Amino acid sequence: MKKVVRGGTVVESTWSAAADLVIDDGKIVAVVAPGTAVGEPTEIIDATGKFVMPGGVDPHCHVGFTSGEFTSLDSYLECTTAAVFGGTTTIVDFAIPRPGQQPLDAAERQRAKAIEGLCDSALHACVVEWDETTAGQLATMAGAGIRTVKMFTTYAGETMANEHTILNTMQATRDLGGMVVIHCESDAIVTDAQNSAAATDGIDASHMSRTRPELAETAAVAAILAIAESQGAPVYFVHQSSTAAVELVVDARKRGLVAFTETVAHHLTLDDTEYAGAEPERFVCCPPLRSADIVEGLGRQLFTGNITTIGSDHCCYDTTQKQSHRHDVRHMPNGLPGVETRLPVIFSHYVDGMGLAPSRFVELTATNPARTNGLYPRKGSLMPGSDADIAIWDPGLEWTVTTGELHMATDYTPYEGRRLRGKPVTVLVGGFVVVEDGKLVDATPRGRHLRADPLDFSGAFHM
Numbered sequence: 001m002k003k004v005v006r007g008g009t010v011v012e013s014t015w016s017a018a019a020d021l022v023i024d025d026g027k028i029v030a031v032v033a034p035g036t037a038v039g040e041p042t043e044i045i046d047a048t049g050k051f052v053m054p055g056g057v058d059p060h061c062h063v064g065f066t067s068g069e070f071t072s073l074d075s076y077l078e079c080t081t082a083a084v085f086g087g088t089t090t091i092v093d094f095a096i097p098r099p100g101q102q103p104l105d106a107a108e109r110q111r112a113k114a115i116e117g118l119c120d121s122a123l124h125a126c127v128v129e130w131d132e133t134t135a136g137q138l139a140t141m142a143g144a145g146i147r148t149v150k151m152f153t154t155y156a157g158e159t160m161a162n163e164h165t166i167l168n169t170m171q172a173t174r175d176l177g178g179m180v181v182i183h184c185e186s187d188a189i190v191t192d193a194q195n196s197a198a199a200t201d202g203i204d205a206s207h208m209s210r211t212r213p214e215l216a217e218t219a220a221v222a223a224i225l226a227i228a229e230s231q232g233a234p235v236y237f238v239h240q241s242s243t244a245a246v247e248l249v250v251d252a253r254k255r256g257l258v259a260f261t262e263t264v265a266h267h268l269t270l271d272d273t274e275y276a277g278a279e280p281e282r283f284v285c286c287p288p289l290r291s292a293d294i295v296e297g298l299g300r301q302l303f304t305g306n307i308t309t310i311g312s313d314h315c316c317y318d319t320t321q322k323q324s325h326r327h328d329v330r331h332m333p334n335g336l337p338g339v340e341t342r343l344p345v346i347f348s349h350y351v352d353g354m355g356l357a358p359s360r361f362v363e364l365t366a367t368n369p370a371r372t373n374g375l376y377p378r379k380g381s382l383m384p385g386s387d388a389d390i391a392i393w394d395p396g397l398e399w400t401v402t403t404g405e406l407h408m409a410t411d412y413t414p415y416e417g418r419r420l421r422g423k424p425v426t427v428l429v430g431g432f433v434v435v436e437d438g439k440l441v442d443a444t445p446r447g448r449h450l451r452a453d454p455l456d457f458s459g460a461f462h463m
Helices: 076-085 103-116 134-143 163-175 187-199 205-211 214-231 243-254 265-269 272-276 292-303 319-323 342-352 358-372
Strands: 002-006 009-011 016-018 020-024 027-032 042-046 051-054 056-058 088-094 120-126 148-152 179-183 235-237 259-264 309-311 390-400 419-429 432-436
Touching: 009 358, 051 056, 051 358, 056 342, 056 358, 076 088, 076 103, 076 419, 076 432, 088 390, 088 419, 103 120, 103 134, 134 163, 148 163, 163 179, 163 214, 187 205, 187 214, 205 272, 214 235, 214 243, 243 259, 243 292, 259 265, 259 292, 265 292, 265 309, 265 342, 292 342, 292 358, 309 342, 309 358, 342 358, 342 390, 342 419
Parallel strands: 002 042, 009 051, 056 088, 088 120, 120 148, 148 179, 179 235, 235 259, 259 309
Antiparallel strands: 002 020, 009 016, 020 027, 051 390, 390 419, 419 432
């Protein structure tokens, strides 16, 4: 049956207006004036007084992710269920090889999990060490629609890649229509800071900020920009946590480099005073939470166009895992659960609270993540031909974040007790109503692995 989302304000990345959406066979087939007759039979979805937005695209999720002795706790079904409750209808996961595992093997194993999901997913591959087989593996993965490759400048002995590997991978992905996405912290500076902290004030969770200083991030960003510039290769920086790091990328774009900044919700809404609380281990993430001044400065960049995307960096650890090495952050699992709270927290803080335009919110959380991952306009848009992944928001709904009412596979949220305004109340995935009036009404796994198109950055959009 044809569906019509009627009575709402449709919000695209470049415009918003009162309009109705017509859905057929899982696709948006028309955007029409309010009340336009579209024929029968038709199911009407009432969006009166609400925002009708593209389902969010989360460019940074770790699902069932193993790092050291810890594995995050969610399956694809659990992660994507939480995602849709938060208005996200596409996630991009990481296929990070374990020691001794090849990138292609890790990607094939993770890609097979997509069918377990309540919504669609895509993948970033990962390269740790370059050898004679790597170029061929990257070509095979690109042929399967996996065109972005995660790399790390830290975590020596596990996922850290040296500069030769990073340069070679940038060359290869550039020629395959892909891009390196990179975690930037100088391992040498981090190691020195951790050793210094251990010898003086302490290396426990309450001292997390000291162990991974801002300089470690900016030093690594500068080095990676130089490598990318030498190769004329596009580059995407994940979870940039300070204005200084963002401005390095902005300056590189002024020189003609295609370079993108991702921020994440917790770096935009939480600060390092959390480490002075009773349970600082709950907030241990890399890079760490920064000072309130840095958070405020980073948030201002959302209004300038300097930030490209907002992700979650979702890592679903629980309190027991986080507490197991709370006295030594060098051995703790890093990361916060956030796939469900990403959009509501940003909407409440920046759209409702600070006047960020709803169109810019869509651009940062859906359209640009789709574009930088080769998924646009299939995802991140409500124009005809796009998948009917739709989040209908009640912008005035006031609610309190509590772990018991969330759906992530953990026993805590870093936003416990936070009062928010604005929430997705009805969510469609591929034209199916999955969440209605805040309740799960269709738990059918329909997840697909999305094949990314070759990346094309010739069009104008906020990078």
